Amino acid sequence: MYITLEADYAVRIVNCLAKNGSRMDAKALSAATGVTLRFSLKILRKLVAQGIVRSYKGTQGGYELARAPQEIPLGEVIETVEGPITISRCVGGDGEFQCTRVEEGECRFNRAYAEIAKLVRDRLYAIHFGE
Template identity: 70%
Template sequence: MHITLEADYAVRIVNCLAKNNVRMDAKTLSAQTGVTLRFSLKILRKLVAQGIVRSFKGTQGGYELARPADQITLGEVIECVEGVITFSRCVDNEEFVCTCGDSADCRFNKAYKELSQMVREKLYSITFAQ
């Protein structure tokens, strides 16, 4: 099981902002994180929309964390680009049709829900200040 490249890049970008603790332009963020400028801008738009990062226009513009690094979690950043973290498609997905019949009766559904919750709890316990 892997997180997507986009989620990995989002984590790198937020970590870079947290580590430097200054407003940075997208080009500098791109260079320091190894993420292409185009992809960085796409991810930054999502991070801004979710209130994780703030953007500023103009000659002194750029990006900075919207909150202190100890108030931003790994889980929040990953879910910003991935959506809710679940171990399987059958967990809390009304559109998914379980081959076991009713997902409430599925012998795997309970395990998947528990695993999903454990992973989410762990990811939400890790901040960018740590």
């Protein structure tokens, strides 16, 4: 299981804002994180919509964290761009995907996948940007 490039970039952007401690414009964020300006803006829109980052318009505009860094868990940033953290499609239960099932109709591996996903999610939510 890999974290996508978009999630990696989102973590870089939030971490940069946390370390900087003040408002930064998108161009400065892009330069500081090595993320293209276009991709930075796409990610910032998602972070703003989730309430992780606050945006300001105008000549003194830019972006800053909407909460203290120690209140922002790594898992929330990742889930903002990735969606729910799961390790298997059968864990989501949305019915879109088929998986191997036993006679009772329950996936043989669903419970193990769900437990592993919970461990990963719990660990990612235990790490905050203010640490």
